[in-house]
Amino acid sequence: MxxxxxxxxxxxxxxxxxxxxxxxxxxxxxxxxxxxxxxxxxxxxxxxxxxxxxxxxxxxxxxxxxxxCRIDAERFRPDRSQRRCLKRNADLQVIESMAGYNAERHALYERYLRHRHPGGGMDEADASDFRRFLTAPWSPTLFLEFRLGARLLGVAVTDVCLHGLSAVYTFFDPDETTRSLGTFAILQQVELARRRGLPWIYLGFWIEGHPKMDYKRRFQPLQIRTVEGWSDMQQP
Structure with missing residues (x-):
């Protein structure tokens, strides 16, 4: 570019x-x-x-x-905690769906934002906010839906590009915290990348020492990008 x-x-x-x-x-x-x-x-x-x-x-x-930061899809192996997460969620169906707004997704998105960002201005997201933040007319986006029977528990907003996936955003039922659905979403995106023969899962940004970002370092091997380019993150 x-x-x-x-x-x-x-x-x-x-x-x-x-x-x-x-x-x-x-x-x-x-x-x-x-x-x-x-x-x-x-x-x-x-x-x-x-x-x-x-x-x-x-x-x-x-x-x-x-x-x-990005995950190397081919070399990634889940650790013990991630394997437990997969086992806890073995009862869920993972569905590749067309991206877009519907009332069911919007209701779950609103619940998630009210729980995660109470009173911060993000917790009153209407239909246009949903569409404006999660989708774009030019973006190759799909929604990975996580369902327990007919009940929608989570959505991983995922962009599918030529050489990798981008994990754009995940929202899920705030009453299901014991399932670790954020971790489950990334693990499913790794599997999606492998099925499609894509090498990378882009996770956005990592901030060293920040509690909101520390979970990303558990998806090893994780690469980070500096002025020299991409390289494997050094383990502590």
Missing amino acids: RSDRVRLFQTLPHACGYFADRTAQNLVIDPAAPQLDQLYGPALERGFRRAGGHLYFPYCSSCRACTP
């Missing part, structure tokens, strides 16, 4: 979602670019992330904590 072929914009400073005492800025690929579907795969390779119809990369003036 060369800057003479696509425009990049830098956002104004805004509150950081991970550190209360910091501000953040993003680089955003021109959302009006006509070839976003073609740019998406190369952008993932360079550490970008999709949110709604935007491809962005954190670019803060005084912080470089956000580090792109």
Whole structure:
């Protein structure tokens, strides 16, 4: 991706979602670019992330904590805790579904946000918020649904690109915390990548030492991207 072929914009400073005492800025690929579907795969390779119809990369003036990370699908082996997670959820059906809004998904999404982000402005997501954040007309998105019988327990929003999957977002029933459905979603995305012969599962950003991000280091071998390119994360 060369800057003479696509425009990049830098956002104004805004509150950081991970550190209360910091501000953040993003680089955003021109959302009006006509070839976003073609740019998406190369952008993932360079550490970008999709949110709604935007491809962005954190670019803060005084912080470089956000580090792109991805799972090596072929070399990944679940650890003991992850194997227990698979066993706990062996009663679930995993369904590859077309991405998009419906009332059932929206109701689960609202419940999840009310539990995870109470009073933060995200907990009143209407149908347009659902569509705007989770899908884009140019994005190759599918929804992995996790069902117990007819009951929808979770959805892993997954973008399927030419050389890998991007784990965009997962939402699930907040009453089912003992199932560890967030972990289960990533494990299912690894299996989806293997079925489709794709080498990578892009997990967005990892922040060293941050409690909300620490779970990602358990999916080994995990690669991180620095200015030198991608390399395996060194285990402590």
